[in-house]
Amino acid sequence: MAINREIWTIRKVLEWTRGYLAEKGIDNARLEAEWLLSASLAMDRVGLYVNFDQPLNQDELAAFRGRVARRARREPLQYILGSQEFCGLDFEVTPAVLIPRHDTEVLVTEALRLASDAKTVLDIGVGSGCIAVALAKALPAATVSGIDASAAALAVARRNAARHGVDIALSEGSLFAPLAGQRFDLIVSNPPYIPSADLATLQPEVREFEPVTALDGGPDGLEFYRLIVAEAPAHLAVGGWLLVEVGIDQAGPVTALFAAHGFGDCFTAKDPNGIERVVGGRAPERRPQ
Numbered sequence: 001m002a003i004n005r006e007i008w009t010i011r012k013v014l015e016w017t018r019g020y021l022a023e024k025g026i027d028n029a030r031l032e033a034e035w036l037l038s039a040s041l042a043m044d045r046v047g048l049y050v051n052f053d054q055p056l057n058q059d060e061l062a063a064f065r066g067r068v069a070r071r072a073r074r075e076p077l078q079y080i081l082g083s084q085e086f087c088g089l090d091f092e093v094t095p096a097v098l099i100p101r102h103d104t105e106v107l108v109t110e111a112l113r114l115a116s117d118a119k120t121v122l123d124i125g126v127g128s129g130c131i132a133v134a135l136a137k138a139l140p141a142a143t144v145s146g147i148d149a150s151a152a153a154l155a156v157a158r159r160n161a162a163r164h165g166v167d168i169a170l171s172e173g174s175l176f177a178p179l180a181g182q183r184f185d186l187i188v189s190n191p192p193y194i195p196s197a198d199l200a201t202l203q204p205e206v207r208e209f210e211p212v213t214a215l216d217g218g219p220d221g222l223e224f225y226r227l228i229v230a231e232a233p234a235h236l237a238v239g240g241w242l243l244v245e246v247g248i249d250q251a252g253p254v255t256a257l258f259a260a261h262g263f264g265d266c267f268t269a270k271d272p273n274g275i276e277r278v279v280g281g282r283a284p285e286r287r288p289q
């Protein structure tokens with residue numbers, strides 16, 4: 001796309017970009033080229049197909065080139081486009097937040113299956129707000145709270161709550177620190193869970209662009225589960241549920257943590273790829289004081 005005098009139609013731009021992005025190691029290069037061009041022309045993908053022979057003007061080419069260059073450096077498509085769909089809702093994403101993953105939707109599904117009568121809900125590590133907003137939409141009578149250690153992530157969560165017309169009580173702090181004395185019917189969390197030594201092996205989109213504070217789960221990846229499972233009983237109502245997302249091969253050790261802290265009705269649930277993705281359990285019985 002360097003020769004200025006050439007005529008670059010939508011068809012030609014897409015063909016060139018598919019090849020270029022594929023060379024840079026990007027799967028689904030054609031589809032990504034279409035998303036990037038759609039954003040640059042403010043035209044949906046069907047529009048691209050029906051206007052294949054339309055030439056791009058210099059401004060359109062410049063805007064598109066900038067986006068392609070970012071993607072070629074392996075910046076995630078979602079940060080370039082500024083959004084990601086989750087549970088059928090469109091979320092703003094910036095480099096301050098983890099990009100919502102479809103695998104996480106099973107956490108929302110299980111929470112709604114088990115605790116559809118929850119009146120008070122807490123999401124620890126709220127990030128973009130995807131889980132908290134999806135739960136708030138599905139449980140309009142519930143009061144939903146979210147905690148994150150990152151002020152920048154909370155700003156994104158606040159905009160996503162406003163975008164979807166839900167009220168979420170957002171607080172900055174570590175785990176349960178801002179919540180002394182508060183109890184919830186349902187606590188959910190998708191905490192950082194990548195073992196520290198594995199961070200360097202992640203694909204560049206994740207390793208170089210997503211916030212490390214959303215990924216690093218300590219030496220064995222289980223650091224946050226130890227803290228959350230130990231502290232959750234003091235913040236769960238009688239019969240309340242704790243549900244956490246887990247990484248590959250973590251369901252066993254995390255279930256053991258739940259059992260060691262007296263949780264009942266412990267279960268695991270798989271994501272659509274057949275990987276154990278959620279561990280849950282009910283608040284341990286409270287001993288008389």
Ligand SMILES: C[S@@+](CC[C@H](N)C(=O)[O-])C[C@H]1O[C@@H](n2cnc3c(N)ncnc32)[C@H](O)[C@@H]1O
Pocket residue numbers: 097098099100101104124125126127128129130131147148149150153173174175190191192193213214215
């Ligand atoms: C894996 S991301 C999950 C984000 C979002 N809930 C989702 O599922 O896409 C984990 C989140 O935990 C936050 N976090 C990391 N350490 C924390 C801590 N000590 N207390 C509260 N939140 C923390 C990160 O800032 C990040 O937003």
